[in-house]
Amino acid sequence: MSIVMAGVLIAGGMGFPAMVALAQMRGGPPRDMPMPSLPRAAIEHGRASEVGRPIDPWERGLERAEAAQAERLSRNQRDKAETTAKQYPEDYELDRNGALAIRGEVLASDLPDRALAAAQRAGFSVVRREQVEDLGLTMTVLTHPGWSVTRMVDALRRIAPDVAIEADHLFFPSGAVGSGSVPGMPVRGQHGDWRVGMIDTGAEPVARQARLVQQGFAAGGVVPNDHGTAVAAILARTPASGAVYVADIFGNGRRGGTAELMVRALGWMARQNVPVVNIGMVGPYNGVVASAVSILVRRGFLIVAPVGNDGSSARPLYPASLEGVIAVTGVDARGVLLPEASRVRKVDFASPAILSIRGIAGNMVQMRGTSFASPVVARQLAELLPAPAPRAARAAVETLARSAWQPKRGRSLPGHGVIGMPQPSH
Incomplete structure (x- = not known):
């Protein structure tokens, strides 16, 4: 080839x-979940970084994360997602930000047994529960008859506020x-x-x-x-x-x-x-x-x-x-x-x-x-x-x-610059 x-x-x-x-979806803003980034070299470009440092995904609080996530997608991307959801309503629905998601299913990462029992008492049922052993986590897919993914996510986050719970978004x-x-x-x-x-x-x-x-x-x-x-x-x-x-x-x-x-x-x-x-x-x-x-x-x-x-x-x-x-x-x-x-x-x-x-x-x-x-x-x-x-x-x-290299003329490129091709001579 x-x-x-x-x-x-x-x-x-x-x-x-x-x-x-649908060629691509524009995501909502990050939930400020601190994660490691590039090594020391990136500091020269204004971004602190460490690859491989231990992190606590929830150390800044779920409340702040949800506030950041509340911003909706652009009108153009919402329209594309809405069109697709209307075309295939048996498969898709929209979350609160207008992003496309699998209809009637939500994901939870490492949902404790006690929280799962509480969710089942609240009317949720388990669609799938899988150990992703090589990551050391458990994914649980849940559903609630007649509920939207937004309503399900909100209810499950109240039951388990320290657990990652999301719609099953499409990429x-x-x-x-x-x-x-x-x-x-x-x-x-x-x-x-x-x-x-x-x-x-x-x-x-x-x-x-x-x-x-x-x-x-x-x-x-x-x-x-x-x-x-x-x-x-x-x-x-x-x-x-x-x-x-x-x-x-x-x-x-x-x-x-x-x-x-x-x-x-x-x-x-x-x-x-x-x-x-x-x-x-x-x-x-x-x-x-x-x-x-x-x-x-x-x-x-x-x-x-x-x-x-x-x-x-x-x-x-x-x-x-x-x-x-x-x-x-x-x-x-x-x-x-x-x-x-x-x-x-x-x-x-x-x-x-x-x-x-x-x-x-x-x-x-x-x-x-x-x-x-x-x-x-x-x-x-x-x-x-x-x-x-x-x-x-x-x-x-x-x-x-x-x-990496930067252009000799004109505006600098973001990040470190270009790799994968030689720098033009002029």
Whole structure:
């Protein structure tokens, strides 16, 4: 599978199952859950940081968290979510912020037995209860006949105020697919064995030298798609003497791409001991996902995610906006920030975000968006971090930060600057 970076505007739909037709969701503001962030090098850019430090996700109080979460999504994103919920009312509904969620189900992380019993006395029933052993947490999915997800979340938070309880939000790939082929510049990695993970759609085999290990978490199992194939191709770019672990959380139905499936996929990555995981999706803040991410970050895993494609009017998107996650924006072949790249405060690196690949149907497809920038960063970090470890994770990010560059002219890019492409001579 050949991949090419280029600086050409692409437009088009993703061509996913109906559930994924909505290109991306703009998440609400963070709940100020303190998490580790980049290493010491990031302080020069005005953001304090520590990878791998112990944290208490609730040390600032649930009341403050709920107040921050109360802001709604933008009108444009609410309209998109509302349209999708109306189109598939048996599958989806909206939470209080206008974000899309699975109808009639809520998630709880590590719900104590006493709280569960109280919830059952209040009319709740358990849909699923699963031990995510590799994360050391328990996910419980609950429902209450006739209640909205907002009403259920509020009631359960009163029963268990110290537990992460959320709607089962949907996350969406942060990129677009077009057709045709464009010239550009190959992106090459360094030599050496590496292991990198991706949480996305399924992928077609992308390189003979790279081993592709795939696991399905949604209905239909592993279902290759152009989006996941493009991300895998970037992760496996030459030289590809390593392994790409693909967690497909979309499958072939409308109930994929959820917070519950993302947590299960993170648990699988922990079980496989994959040190760097690229999550090529965006969505609203979800405390259950944040709890799972914080567990991995404390252990010295590196999580990489795109900031989204909402332009200058963007609000924070997740998981990129969580503390401890490496947030990546996109640039064109000249190193110029894509006009649609989300303008958010938390950005760590910029990378090429336009490429052309041979799609699963055999035709050349063009991909554009920040979800194709984050795997460039993830691959380079994977070459620097052979195994999860907090100190080594800090060192890997510091090393990558030193290799980044800023434009010689014009405005500086957010974060440390560009990696994954040579600096233009003029």
